Amino acid sequence: MTSLDTMTATPTDVPDPSHWPDLADYPRGLRADVQAAVVRRLLDAAAKRAGVNVVEGLDAYPLDGRPVLVIYRPEEFFARVGSDGLIGFGEAWQTGAWSSPDVVALLTALARHLPELVPPFLQRLRHAYVARPPVAHRNEVGNTRSNISAHYDLSNDLFASFLDPTMSYSSALFTTAPFDQQTLEQAQSRKIDRILNQARVGEGTRLLEIGTGWGELAIRAAQRGAEVLSVTLSAEQQHLARTMAHAAGVDDAVRIELCDYREVEGSYDAVVSVEMIEAVGHQYWPTYFATIDKLLVPGGRAVIQAITMPHDRMLATQSTWTWINKYIFPGGFLPSVQAMDEVVAEHTSLQRLEDLAFGLHYAETLRRWRERFIAKQERVMALGFDETFCRTWEFYLAYSEAGFAAGYLDVHQLTLQKEDA
Structure with a gap:
């Protein structure tokens, strides 16, 4: 893989995180x-x-x-x-x-x-x-771009400072404990391969990815022979993902577009979406799953990786503005598995085939991110971010790690299949 040091792109205007x-x-x-x-x-x-x-x-x-x-x-x-x-x-x-x-x-x-x-x-x-939650954070088509940009367009170099070489910003999937016998890169690759296997991605597959990240999944799908459309609302992610696809020699098989998932058209054999539903907003979960259902061909599969919370806590907090919303993920909200099952049953023809839960793997992933972020603090500050920003992100990573370590949060890979015609 091409070195990230030659591929990262710093925004023209780095936000001033001290302006809180x-x-x-x-x-x-x-x-x-x-x-x-x-x-x-x-x-x-x-x-x-x-x-x-x-x-x-x-x-x-x-x-x-x-x-x-x-x-x-x-x-x-x-x-x-x-x-x-x-x-x-x-x-x-x-x-x-x-x-x-x-x-x-x-x-x-x-x-x-x-x-x-x-x-x-x-x-x-x-x-x-x-x-x-502020009305401006509601994930309508006109608001979602700014919500996504507030987090993901901070700086590609910021994320590269603590992510592994795949630039995967979602839970890794380790083999059985002890986790320390595997590198984070190995565990992220294992996660991606499982998603592609569950979605049956191979030669000639027409694949839609909702939420690009920095392109690793799309690249690996193209290397299997798939034709990939990956959509994102982050200009920084689009830029680096396209660069990475070109470096991997698959840019002729991968299209990475700035596009809201609600505006995607066409027919696809498979849809994958890795930890993107958290940015959808509970008001739009029916639209999210109905869109996936509409775009899938009969018999097609969707694999959704989602961070979840218990259903009772989800109901109790769905109208609450949190510290995470205010400082990290504006407009974000975590579903429960029950809520997703209910939406899928009511609004789609999709059937759940499998559910893999691996919350402790996320605790380990976050631990490694947090330790690397702290170790790279001087590099982060050299990008234009201040000590308050570093304290904020240290707390965000620790807060998230604790949620998974305690079992309050979980992460699931849901495999869904559309009914045959």
């Missing part, structure tokens, strides 16, 4: 003081349930093996969390108001007890105090 006005100050006054006092009590109770030590200031903390939350600036921490809940919790990390000697262990402990950390009476009132 919400981090400039935190709430003060009587209301903030009352909210902060409530959060102090809730945190004490939640820490006991989750088996977490909470320490304020720079005092030594107990070395009893339990995860530790170290609060450096208590006034700011409790004011942010009291005012904005989990968004405030993440923002307090971004500004350095709290930290942990092992943030993944801490977040994993909290994630394992997430449904019970907040008292039931407050959970019933969540609709009255949690933030709602």
Whole structure:
């Protein structure tokens, strides 16, 4: 494979990630003081349930093996969390108001007890105090491009700093544990090959890929003899994916277009979509699956790799604006397997043939990304990103890793087949 150092493309205008006005100050006054006092009590109770030590200031903390939350600036921490809940919790990390000697262990402990950390009476009132997603983040055709660009057009060099040489930004699929006997590149290739095998991609297959990434799957499909249309809404991904396809000598068999999945036309023997449904929005899941159904020939297969959450939590949070939405993935929302099954049954002629779940593989994938990102922080900052951005992305990767390690999140490869005519 051609070296990524010769293929990455930096955007003309690197966004200024420090321009986050919400981090400039935190709430003060009587209301903030009352909210902060409530959060102090809730945190004490939640820490006991989750088996977490909470320490304020720079005092030594107990070395009893339990995860530790170290609060450096208590006034700011409790004011942010009291005012904005989990968004405030993440923002307090971004500004350095709290930290942990092992943030993944801490977040994993909290994630394992997430449904019970907040008292039931407050959970019933969540609709009255949690933030709602901005209308501008709804994934209508006119909005989706900007939502995707906000994350994926940051810089190809940024992603190359922590991804493996395949530039795969989705869960790898390792062989059986221990995972450390395989490289990430080997596990990503194994994931891609399984998807193509499940979709029965081979010589002459007309393949549609919804969500290009940086082109590795499309290239491997073309090397099998397939004719590939891959669609993306990221200009940066399109540029690098086309470069990689050319370097691999398959650009005559691969078309990579800037196109919304809802605007694709034609007939395809197979459709694959790797961790793209998370950017669709729950309002558009019927459209997403109906589009796949419409584009598939009778008997054709679709393979969807999706990050999922439990169905009850999905229902409870589908109108919630989260820290991840605000700072990482605007417009994003995770489905449950049940929700996808219900949409497929109601809106398509597709039948589920197989479901492979491998959430712990994602925890391992994220661990490697996070460690590499931290090791490459100087390189990231040389691209024009600041320390706040680096803290933000470290927290995003740790937060995600903890979700999978705790079993709160999962990842599935769903194999679907359209009914024969």
